[in-house]
Amino acid sequence: xxxxxxxxxxxxxxxxxxxxxxxxxxxxxxxxxxxxxxxxxxxxxxxxxxxxxxxxxxxxxxxxxxxxxxxxxxxxxxxxxxxxxxxxxxxxxxxxxxxxxxxxxxxxxxxxxxxxxxxxxxxxxxxxxxxxxxxxxxxxxxxxxxxxxxxxxxxxxxxxxxxxxxxxxxxxxxxxxxxxxxxxxxxxxxxxxxxxxxxxxxxxxxxxxxxxxxxxxxxxxxxxxxxxxxxxxxxxxxxxxxxxxxxxx
Amino acid sequence: xxxxxxxxxxxxxxxxxxxxxxxxxxxxxxxxxxxxxxxxxxxxxxxxxxxxxxxxxxxxxxxxxxxxxxxxxxxxxxxxxxxxxxxxxxxxxxxxxxxxxxxxxxxxxxxxxxxxxxxxxxxxxxxxxxxxxxxxxxxxxxxxxxxxxxxxxxxxxxxxxxxxxxxxxxxxxxxxxxxxxxxxxxxxxxxxxxxxxxxxxxxxxxxxxxxxxxxxxxxxxxxxxxxxxxxxxxxxxxxxxxxxxxxxxxxxxxxxxxxxxxxxxxxxxxxxxxxxxxxxxxxxxxxxxxxxxxxxxxxxxxxxxxxxxxxxxxxxxxxxxxxxxxxxxxxxxxxxxxxxxxxxxxxxxxxxxxxxxxxxxxxxxxxxxxxxxxxxxxxxxxxxxxxxxxxxxxxxxxxxxxxxxxxxxxxxxxxxxxxxxxxxxxxxxxxxxxxxxxxxxxxxxxxxxxxxxxxxxxxxxxxxxxxxxxxxxxxxxxxxxxxxxxxxxxx
Ligand SMILES: Cc1cc2nc3c(=O)[nH]c(=O)nc-3n(C[C@H](O)[C@H](O)[C@H](O)COP(=O)(O)OP(=O)(O)OC[C@H]3O[C@@H](n4cnc5c(N)ncnc54)[C@H](O)[C@@H]3O)c2cc1C
Ligand SMILES: Cc1cc2nc3c(=O)[nH]c(=O)nc-3n(C[C@H](O)[C@H](O)[C@H](O)COP(=O)(O)OP(=O)(O)OC[C@H]3O[C@@H](n4cnc5c(N)ncnc54)[C@H](O)[C@@H]3O)c2cc1C
Numbered sequence: 001x002x003x004x005x006x007x008x009x010x011x012x013x014x015x016x017x018x019x020x021x022x023x024x025x026x027x028x029x030x031x032x033x034x035x036x037x038x039x040x041x042x043x044x045x046x047x048x049x050x051x052x053x054x055x056x057x058x059x060x061x062x063x064x065x066x067x068x069x070x071x072x073x074x075x076x077x078x079x080x081x082x083x084x085x086x087x088x089x090x091x092x093x094x095x096x097x098x099x100x101x102x103x104x105x106x107x108x109x110x111x112x113x114x115x116x117x118x119x120x121x122x123x124x125x126x127x128x129x130x131x132x133x134x135x136x137x138x139x140x141x142x143x144x145x146x147x148x149x150x151x152x153x154x155x156x157x158x159x160x161x162x163x164x165x166x167x168x169x170x171x172x173x174x175x176x177x178x179x180x181x182x183x184x185x186x187x188x189x190x191x192x193x194x195x196x197x198x199x200x201x202x203x204x205x206x207x208x209x210x211x212x213x214x215x216x217x218x219x220x221x222x223x224x225x226x227x228x229x230x231x232x233x234x235x236x237x238x239x240x241x242x243x244x245x246x247x248x249x
Numbered sequence: 250x251x252x253x254x255x256x257x258x259x260x261x262x263x264x265x266x267x268x269x270x271x272x273x274x275x276x277x278x279x280x281x282x283x284x285x286x287x288x289x290x291x292x293x294x295x296x297x298x299x300x301x302x303x304x305x306x307x308x309x310x311x312x313x314x315x316x317x318x319x320x321x322x323x324x325x326x327x328x329x330x331x332x333x334x335x336x337x338x339x340x341x342x343x344x345x346x347x348x349x350x351x352x353x354x355x356x357x358x359x360x361x362x363x364x365x366x367x368x369x370x371x372x373x374x375x376x377x378x379x380x381x382x383x384x385x386x387x388x389x390x391x392x393x394x395x396x397x398x399x400x401x402x403x404x405x406x407x408x409x410x411x412x413x414x415x416x417x418x419x420x421x422x423x424x425x426x427x428x429x430x431x432x433x434x435x436x437x438x439x440x441x442x443x444x445x446x447x448x449x450x451x452x453x454x455x456x457x458x459x460x461x462x463x464x465x466x467x468x469x470x471x472x473x474x475x476x477x478x479x480x481x482x483x484x485x486x487x488x489x490x491x492x493x494x495x496x497x498x499x500x501x502x503x504x505x506x507x508x509x510x511x512x513x514x515x516x517x518x519x520x521x522x523x524x525x526x527x528x529x530x531x532x533x534x535x536x537x538x539x540x541x542x543x544x545x546x547x548x549x550x551x552x553x554x555x556x557x558x559x560x561x562x563x564x565x566x567x568x569x570x571x572x573x574x575x576x577x578x579x580x581x582x583x584x585x586x587x588x589x590x591x592x593x594x595x596x597x598x599x600x601x602x603x604x605x606x607x608x609x610x611x612x613x614x615x616x617x618x619x620x621x622x623x624x625x626x627x628x629x630x631x632x633x634x635x636x637x638x639x640x641x642x643x644x645x646x647x648x649x650x651x652x653x654x655x656x657x658x659x660x661x662x663x664x665x666x667x668x669x670x671x672x673x674x675x676x677x678x679x680x681x682x683x684x685x686x687x688x689x690x691x692x693x694x695x696x697x698x699x700x701x702x703x704x705x706x707x708x709x710x711x712x713x714x715x716x717x718x719x720x721x722x723x724x725x726x727x728x729x730x731x732x733x734x735x736x737x738x739x740x
Contacts, residue, residue, distance in 0.1 A: 015587070
């Protein structure tokens, strides 16, 4: 089985993001960028499948600016076999990403696609679903467990109030949830090896995809500042405040 | 449980003999006197407060304070010290009570003076890159304040969320970034203190340069509450690291560890060089963390450097290869994101918490870095030979020559017997340490736990100077009596 994994370069989870002064987006200059945590989980799952002898080849794909190569190198160091960067400076929205990935899938012919359920920058939670629809493939989203059977995959999903297991036919799209696995740390020797693994660069034009944005961002602003808390002296005062000021009881 | 010490302290109103004291020395009357200038709500005598505020992170002493007083201003703090002089009361300054030497313990009827309410950040100056705050501000609050202003307060360690700036100064706290940024002492440009005599002194006032006589500020840094109360401090801030990258390497032996130190430090600007043993690692794994890589090695080092440009990561990789060829390391991982950097840090930082339930006997030793492996080897051999039944964990800030030794209490051993046995271990260990010219306390202070051993590091003549200094600032011995050394002035 051949697995294709999408990896996105995003503002590091630990960075306190700030809105740009002109409200056009989030400040990304001089900000630490890392792999989207859900995509780390996706790579980890693919590598585990390979280690278990269920997958032959893992291809890591990233879309965006040239620096996304760093993200791909991390994926390679974690265990992916080769990388593909679809390089563009354009703003990429989920539909464009899904179309680009579809084009890559048509070239690469993988059996399984693993993506994060969302990227922590835009929190769109759309790409995997759109891609499955465009390809006409089955989908297992929010996976917390993946079991490979014959021609079929059992995907356990975290839903409200419990777990749901769906059997999806290959080829399929899986999107990862937080509890699917705990990604490994990257070993130093593997970084060395990753440098020697192949990394191809493509352009959206070569793939025949129009990536022009369909949505316009009107404004990005910081959430209102939280009011400082207060200490109350007695339970009675607390109850009174909850009832008459906060109106929660 | 051991008592604080056998020596007498100035007027212990609730100690034995209470009834024979003059009327005005009755505890209730004395506390009423304090309530005249501090809101009675902040003069506490309930048992819960006594238990909480009467001890630090150590669990070796039974707290027994007369009261817990929380002054709300410099003025109230000063009145309190003056009052203590008038009535010969003993005061124990209290910060976040995360200290590890029993220095903030009140177990002989002292009054605990908690700075908790004095927790305001007073002034920030971007040109000076300085922040002035009250002593009760929590360390992490200063760190966050600096970060919000694009700056960095680099004194950092696992108890950051509870310890206070005043406590950090009183212990000259070190921590995990000392190799690059030094100890608390390096970051203090001004102090407002109330001396044991009750005088308010403003020391150095935020100046970088000030060649006008003895620098008293430095006497208060590391004084463990024995010279006076620290009420305000001006701290220097610096630029934050751009992109800290963390590596954890598996190391076969101590000599290799030193070789790594040498090689990595020569080529990279390190901001941390920490180590821990496999035995220590096992305890954090029990708490749910994962091995950094599958091979187990006797020791691990955690190295942090600032990845100012890609070049530095490349250097680190090249050094890794070079050291692997030499056999100095068996395996290693490197963080790919800040989250991973934090996760790797937990392998080192969570050790202390993860062993707390085994009531460890802690030693915090310092030797010159170059001598650390030889000392460690000798000490380890000694412990294995003399105390085969004890499990001993090693970890620490080895890049600063600072080793934490933790002996875990065997479940079946009674705590008091354990402490007695560990005392004997210490004597042995300190004998070796003395040969290496080391210190019995690297950064945790002397307090009560290391008081019996002070003479292994400072000789009698030197200690007589310490006493003389104490006498100048605190002639009546009201400030934290019986800590660091026994006081003689009250006999
Ligand atoms: C998990 C853990 C990890 C730690 N790691 C480190 C580390 O890496 N490096 C390190 O150096 N320490 C470390 N410590 C020890 C401790 O956190 C530090 O010594 C810290 O600086 C103590 O601050 P505190 O506010 O808790 O002081 P406290 O424990 O309250 O008091 C310590 C001493 O300072 C005095 N004091 C407190 N406030 C004042 C004041 N305003 N004026 C005068 N005297 C005062 C007290 O009387 C006492 O003598 C660690 C502790 C824990 C629990
Ligand atoms: C051209 C010029 C430029 C200068 N620039 C600077 C500058 O940029 N920064 C700066 O800080 N200073 C500067 N200075 C001042 C001076 O050079 C420094 O203060 C220097 O440290 C003095 O050292 P010294 O050996 O000449 O001491 P001396 O002048 O001999 O003595 C200075 C003091 O130290 C005491 N002392 C000397 N040796 C000992 C000892 N072994 N034990 C105990 N006490 C001792 C003396 O009793 C005296 O109190 C400058 C001076 C000149 C002439």
